[in-house]
Amino acid sequence: MAGLHTAGPEALADVRLLAGGDGLVVGRNRQGDPVAVRLFRPEPTRLLLVGGVRCAQLLALRAMALGAHLFIQSAREPDWLGFLHQCGLGRESASFLPPGVTPPAPQSPAHPQLMVVDTGPSMGPASEAGVPWRATLVVRNDLGSWDLDTLVRSDLVVFQRLTTAEATLAASTLGFAGAQSWLARIHPEMVGLVSQGRLQWVMLHPTSMESALLGSVGRG
DSSP: OOSOOOOOGGGHHHHGGGOOSSSEEEEEOTTSOEEEEOOSOSSOEEEEEESOHHHHHHHHHHHHHTTOEEEEEESOHHHHHHHHHHHTOOTTTEEEOOTTOOOOOOSSTTSOEEEEEEOOGGGOSOOOOOOTTEEEEEEESSOOGGGHHHHHHOSEEEEOSOOHHHHHHHHHHHTOGGGHHHHTTSOTTEEEEEETTEEEEEEOOOOHHHHHHHOOOSOO
16 A cells, blocks of 8 residues: 555544444345444454455454454554554554453443454464453465354454355355355455355445555455
8 A cells, every 4th residue: 555544543433434223234235224233242252364464454343433442462563553654543542462362351332342363373272262342353365274263253253255165164164155156256345244054245345544554455
């Protein structure tokens, strides 16, 4: 991305323009309607993203626009440091944690947390069971057989465009054989969103502010 785009915390208010319905708006469906997910609940929420770090950062940015504090465990800390710098976010909004360390429990529903676990497959699935009003987002660059437990246990799964092998694995594991070929050829800014046994296609539709901060959110 050419140039430097910085913004203060007040710029997150622009992200709220996406909000519609209950929860965090992932994007829009084929009819152009907002698709929202209830990310923060009285019980822990487990998410899996198979895709790129920019897509994870887009979801994190939108979660923070809902008032969430971001906690990051990552094997690619420079990418996340650059993201925080671009967005003008400090310790009051986001914190880094060593692998295996968990943040204090949220004090109330008004102060939810997004925990990003971007440590790679060698670390295995997140061991932490989670607490109410915290969503844990596990980020995987690639989908492999070692991710199947995380895949089936997640409350929400987000797929960017998959390879043919990944699409075969995901479709057979989750029971979406009819969608297997589509998973490998969707638009770079479209995701397959799996929740409660249902798969739907969602265009991420980054805002102009999000695009300026993140650049392309396509996988790779």
